[in-house]
Amino acid sequence: MIAPIFAVCAGSPRVRALLGSDPLRVYPFGMQDDAVVYPYAVWQNVTGAPENYLAQRPDADAFTLQVDAYADTVDEVIAVAAALRDAIEPHAHITRWGGQEKDPETKRYRYSFDVDWIVKR
Template sequence: MLPPIYTWLKASNAVKAIIGNTPRAYRPGDAPQDVTQPYVTWALVAGVPDNQLSSTPPSDRYTVQVDCWHTTDKGVEDLAKAVRNAIEPNAHLTAIPVNNRDPETKLYRIALQFDVLQTR
């Protein structure tokens, strides 16, 4: 029912080269307290069915935000590029709403928002 973000990331050699063969990609609240860096978090921002009067919805539209976390500025840019290349064959990049350094963790962060159309 949800977009297979983890599956798309796991299929990418470029992503796995940065965040591990079992990619460190977590849904909200699932990243361990002392997670190994770099890593990715992803969350569903919005989701709506493509409603029709004559039948059940044939597809659902989702907005997903994928946050890339790294200890270096160049590292987070490389990770964001790899994530983008892994997901874009299946979704449309619509925004890059965050590009900063977290003041608490000191990790660099780039957030990517994608729109996904998923048939049911």
């Protein structure tokens, strides 16, 4: 009932090089701690549903996730988003390149995208 985004990202040497490995700074939305270390990424389920059939139980679940990368510089946030993209695309489909912005309060940069993921049960 959860897309394997953390495991997929943790398996990428490029993601680990940018986002660390102990801990890997890829968090479910709202789970990063107060001592924020940049860069990092968060993800959240936007929608999710089982693949329902009339004659049998579902054999897969479909998810739409929003992924947001945060970093100190534009170049760094783009590098993190590209590393996440390259790790995720062999397993799921990126369906939207979202907003890129500088947070007025933190002065950090954000890059957002959506992923559609079908997970076999």
